[in-house]
Amino acid sequence: MSIKLIKDHPILDFGHEEKKMVTFTFDNKEMKGFEDDPIAAALHANGIQVYRITPKTERPRGFFCAIGKCSSCFMIVDGVPNVRTCVTPLKAGMKVETQKGRGVLKSEEGEER
Amino acid sequence: MQTTEILVIGGGPAGLSAALEAASLGADVTVLDSDLKLGGQLIKQTHKFFGSKAEYAGTRGFEIANFLFDEIEKYKTLGKLKVFTNTTATGYYKEDGVVSYMVGEEKYGRIKPQKLVFATGAQERLIPFVNNDMPGVYGAGAIQTLMNVYGIVPGEKVLMIGAGNIGLIVSYQLMQAGIKIAGIVEAMPKIGGYWVHAAKIRRLGVPIYLQHTIKEALGNNVVEGAVIQEVNNCFQPVGDPMEVECDTICLAVGLTPTCELLWSAGCEMKFVPQLCGYVARRDPMMRTSHPDIWVAGDAAGIEEASAAMVEGRIAGLSAVASLNHVSQETFYDRSAEYHQRLENLRAGEVGEKIRSGLSCVCCKQWG
Numbered sequence: 001m002s003i004k005l006i007k008d009h010p011i012l013d014f015g016h017e018e019k020k021m022v023t024f025t026f027d028n029k030e031m032k033g034f035e036d037d038p039i040a041a042a043l044h045a046n047g048i049q050v051y052r053i054t055p056k057t058e059r060p061r062g063f064f065c066a067i068g069k070c071s072s073c074f075m076i077v078d079g080v081p082n083v084r085t086c087v088t089p090l091k092a093g094m095k096v097e098t099q100k101g102r103g104v105l106k107s108e109e110g111e112e113r
Numbered sequence: 114m115q116t117t118e119i120l121v122i123g124g125g126p127a128g129l130s131a132a133l134e135a136a137s138l139g140a141d142v143t144v145l146d147s148d149l150k151l152g153g154q155l156i157k158q159t160h161k162f163f164g165s166k167a168e169y170a171g172t173r174g175f176e177i178a179n180f181l182f183d184e185i186e187k188y189k190t191l192g193k194l195k196v197f198t199n200t201t202a203t204g205y206y207k208e209d210g211v212v213s214y215m216v217g218e219e220k221y222g223r224i225k226p227q228k229l230v231f232a233t234g235a236q237e238r239l240i241p242f243v244n245n246d247m248p249g250v251y252g253a254g255a256i257q258t259l260m261n262v263y264g265i266v267p268g269e270k271v272l273m274i275g276a277g278n279i280g281l282i283v284s285y286q287l288m289q290a291g292i293k294i295a296g297i298v299e300a301m302p303k304i305g306g307y308w309v310h311a312a313k314i315r316r317l318g319v320p321i322y323l324q325h326t327i328k329e330a331l332g333n334n335v336v337e338g339a340v341i342q343e344v345n346n347c348f349q350p351v352g353d354p355m356e357v358e359c360d361t362i363c364l365a366v367g368l369t370p371t372c373e374l375l376w377s378a379g380c381e382m383k384f385v386p387q388l389c390g391y392v393a394r395r396d397p398m399m400r401t402s403h404p405d406i407w408v409a410g411d412a413a414g415i416e417e418a419s420a421a422m423v424e425g426r427i428a429g430l431s432a433v434a435s436l437n438h439v440s441q442e443t444f445y446d447r448s449a450e451y452h453q454r455l456e457n458l459r460a461g462e463v464g465e466k467i468r469s470g471l472s473c474v475c476c477k478q479w480g
């Protein structure tokens with residue numbers, strides 16, 4: 001899939017050419033994004049909009065405030081749940097997953113909840 | 114534990130101005146910002162600012178941010194200023210005045226400042242409608258972040274909710290980025306923003322639906338359309354619901370001050386509709402009822418970046434003065450200049466709402 005970037009802008013120069021493109025996975029699918037862009041932005045550029053499924057009503061949630069305040073974009077990143085993907089920088093090889101429900105801390109794995 | 118003379122929470126225009134003022138007076142300053150980049154909302158503004166020369170009129174918002182960054186670099190090199198991004202202040206502990214923070218998502222730390230400036234900005238408001246939590250319904254700030262900071266297409270066709278300045282400006286910015294606007298929906302009978310912004314949009318043929326509201330976002334997992342409907346003067350729906358084709362719904366229905374930390378610090382708070390929510394009571398130097406805590410910018414009441422920067426200067430000056438680092442002469446000179454600039458910014462009809470809001474929360478002096 002192609003990455004949806006703004007090409008010609010009358011005022012801004014995003015410097016996309018100089019940025020470093022890295023590979024990461026989303027639910028085990030390989031994707032590309034710019035290193036150190038927020039994970040949520042990189043996913044959006046790849047056409048991914050559903051980032052988690054809420055615990056009780058199982059509703060899809062995605063990007064919303066982009067300033068780390070609203071918890072809509074929580075995902076599992078490298079095994080860590082509830083990561084605010086709008087303010088977490090993308091790194092090469094990151095494993096990003098849709099979060100279903102509340103998320104489980106590594107230290108709690110196997111415990112009864 | 115880490116210590117600092119002045120801790121500034123929030124690195125938007127208000128916080129950076131407070132930090133620069135304090136550093137220019139020789140104080141040792143630390144800035145924390147939760148975002149990956151400094152500059153808050155200012156780095157997303159591509160239009161030219163209004164006002165006077167002293168407030169960078171005619172300069173684009175992100176360029177003003179660049180001026181601030183250059184100065185920040187200068188004081189960083191001098192060793193007077195430390196700046197930490199991707200670092201979120203998570204708590205203020207009244208007992209000992211310690212601030213806890215989080216670096217990224219999993220590292221925690223504590224810092225004990227002597228004086229604190231809260232410049233945490235604002236949060237987007239949400240309005241109720243069916244499926245308002247669906248992916249594709251985004252805040253105006255988030256849309257700006259995607260397109261103006263990272264150059265990513267937020268959607269193909271956007272329905273804008275709100276015809277205040279933010280709704281109008283972001284609609285125009287979307288069109289500059291080559292994105293279609295399905296329309297602008299506004300519940301009031303007239304446009305809230307400045308006519309210059311509205312005129313630009315009108316010229317480009319975008320429909321503005323006055324006295325309309327959004328009823329529902331359509332779609333399965335993501336937005337595939339919207340339903341809007343006319344409302345009467347009491348905001349009751351009238352007439353037939355209408356379907357609008359869009360894949361993104363942008364909410365520009367207002368901001369509210371981010372003030373959780375001020376509450377936990379026990380600052381006296383007051384609900385002031387003109388300032389868009391709960392704000393801290395303060396004296397003319399932006400000092401709250403807590404003698405070690407100052408506020409500045411949108412966190413002190415929703416206004417705009419020019420006033421936020423001057424308020425930051427005032428807060429920084431006063432915080433350093435409380436440490437006895439400032440000569441009386443410098444203090445009075447700078448304070449007089451900054452208050453004059455604020456008065457100019459808030460003069461006339463446009464400043465009326467702010468002035469009446471401030472009259473509810475400003476006290477002459479803490480007794």
Ligand SMILES: Cc1cc2nc3c(=O)[nH]c(=O)nc-3n(C[C@H](O)[C@H](O)[C@H](O)COP(=O)(O)OP(=O)(O)OC[C@H]3O[C@@H](n4cnc5c(N)ncnc54)[C@H](O)[C@@H]3O)c2cc1C
Nearest residue numbers: 123125126127146147153154202233234410411417418419
């Ligand atoms: C579309 C739009 C157009 C605008 N146009 C204009 C204009 O033409 N002229 C004008 O003067 N103004 C304009 N503004 C308003 C202006 O951008 C804001 O008023 C200004 O940015 C407020 O500055 P601030 O520093 O108070 O807050 P912000 O810019 O919101 O910055 C707050 C900072 O605090 C950080 N933060 C928050 N909580 C924490 C925490 N717990 N720990 C660490 N960091 C934290 C945030 O990450 C952020 O960087 C516009 C705004 C918008 C959205």
